[in-house]
Amino acid sequence: MNHNLGTVCGHLYCLTNFLAFLTKEDPTILRLQIVASLDEQPSSDIRSVGARFAPSFGSLDGPIRDFRHSAQSLVRYLREREFGTRKHAFVELLCDTKARPGQIRELDRSELNLQEKTVSVGISNSYIVSSVGLLNQRTAELSEGTVDALRTYIEHERKAVPDTKPAPLFTTSHGRVSAAALRQSFKVASEAANDYSHFRKRQDSGLHDEQLSGRRVQIFTPTDVWHSVISSTLDSE
Structure with a gap:
């Protein structure tokens, strides 16, 4: 060049x-x-x-597209079997906002507007447009399904942390959920999604367990799911 x-x-x-x-x-x-x-x-x-x-x-x-189908299976499992859990609400926000997992984890409850179906997502200060204060946040629209998942999560699973201000959206009993805790929950969900997919294929195909065995379990992190979402988005444009 x-x-x-x-x-x-x-x-x-x-x-x-x-x-x-x-x-x-x-x-x-x-x-x-x-x-x-x-x-x-x-x-x-x-x-x-x-x-x-x-x-x-x-x-x-490359590999991002290779495991996209498996990542979509994880999302489907969460929607069908773990609706409104923390990891499900987290994934739905990933899908709607296309924001990185770290940005979703850092969301505060006040940045979510369920009535307007929007969420304000921070812009990384690694970009000049953010570091100089020209654009620190963007507003992303949420689907009806995501709003329902978030309402269910907030009403039934979200841990209140009264001494933490501003109040984080995704929490544990100790405060804002850690990246390590999220990775662990995604690992557990990946294994459960594999078993669920195995069960569905057995039901749909009539095959026996031994005919479906030998498949490697694909373990996903939040970043893997983000990669899959971005890859699908770019393909659709």
């Missing part, structure tokens, strides 16, 4: 921040949309820019 790779990525970074300011959208999503466009180009030099610009996401044609 005629231009230094770092310089090109710097220009794309500035473009991402400018677009975020104009559209009030999450710069991370805009960044990945740019990468998806670069990834479709025939030139390997152009595709290398995308790999450099968003290295943590990886190739959009």
Whole structure:
């Protein structure tokens, strides 16, 4: 390429921040949309820019798409068997907002407006548009199903933490839920979703357990589910 790779990525970074300011959208999503466009180009030099610009996401044609179906099975399991639990409400917010798991975990109860079906999600200060105060939050719309899941979670499972201000949305009896606690709950849900999927296939196909055995259990983290959501979103655009 005629231009230094770092310089090109710097220009794309500035473009991402400018677009975020104009559209009030999450710069991370805009960044990945740019990468998806670069990834479709025939030139390997152009595709290398995308790999450099968003290295943590990886190739959009790689393993992320390979396990997307399994991640969707986890979401289906939560909707059908664990409706309104903390992990289900967390996943529905991931699906609707496309925000990173850390941003969802940091949500406060006051940032959720169930009546208006919206939630205010923070913008990472790793982006200039946020660090200089031009765009610190964005408003994401919520589906009816997500609102129902959140209402059920808040009414029946959310732990009240009266001494914590502002009050976190996702809690344990000790305060805001930790990233480690979320990962553990997703591990348990992944195993349960595998058993549930196994049961459904047995019911639908009439096959015996031994004919369905030998499949490796896919364990998902919140970040894995986010990757799957983003990959599906980019594919649909």
